[in-house]
Amino acid sequence: MQIIEEQLQQAGAKLGDQLRASGRTIATAESCTGGWVAKVLTDRPGSSAYMMAGLVTYSNEAKQVILGVDPQVLESEGAVSELVVRQMVAGAVRATGADVAVAISGIAGPGGGSEQKPVGTVWFAWGTGPGHTETSLQHFEGDRDAVRRQAVLYALQGVTGFLQSR
Template sequence: MSEAVHVSDEALNQAADHLGDLLQARGWVMATAESCTGGWVAKVLTDRPGSSAYVTAGLVTYSNAAKQAVLGVDAGTLAQHGAVSEPVVRQMVAGAVALTGADVAVAISGIAGPGGGSEDKPVGTVWFAWGAGPEQTEVALRHFAGDRDQVRRQSVLFALQSLAGYVQQLKTRA
């Protein structure tokens, strides 16, 4: 595993500001569907005055039951792949967009530690998805090093930067 990367509050705020500017320029709103980050992405975004112009909802679906009840994640998918998986974060994005009417959403599910890891999914394993719906979703798997706070900070930054890159790439709304 690589060395932990320190992510400062300033770095998080800059990434949130950049994403907010991109969303405002397009007139879009976004939603978050967070598990291991516990709403941190939504918190950083809404720290900025005027963020209600581009943040419609922040959904913390920490348990599998909440992922199913709130976001419509399929119980069979959870049973087969586990909460920390590509199919689950894809369904989390689709559910967040469907539930909130957001133009785009970001989803995060991972193992921040210190416990909960396994050989297949060690602590620091985090799946991300972002997009405008099921057919327009991108995913990424990252393995972050460090303690719980460091894993979560790295996850928040990666989510903000990934969604910003996605929004920047889109020329027209799907």
């Protein structure tokens, strides 16, 4: 699936408008997307009204130090796992004071995949903290750029849906 810049901007605008209208703030905790979700959210003037922080925690060490992800969970489950993205959301909310956070950890490729977790495997979480977090596992097709674009769009749409249900 070819995701174009316009789709990302529209999804970011929709989420930004929703956050602004509800008076909520957001933080991102990104790994494979390298801050792209935060970039899309801050492309609009006035985004400081809802964008609290964008944390790129690409390495396992950064996930531990900045977000408080349990090293034992990283060891047993791997960085690309449901438990890790749950802990990333909780850590982002705790570290920034944002009302909601989104976390993304995946394998964008071209290398790094395995039989259990092939290239294109991406875990997402969004929520307000440990007790109020939703997760989703997706498998995207394409090269590194395509996987990352799909992940950014999915994350923006996922948080938008989460907030609409609250």
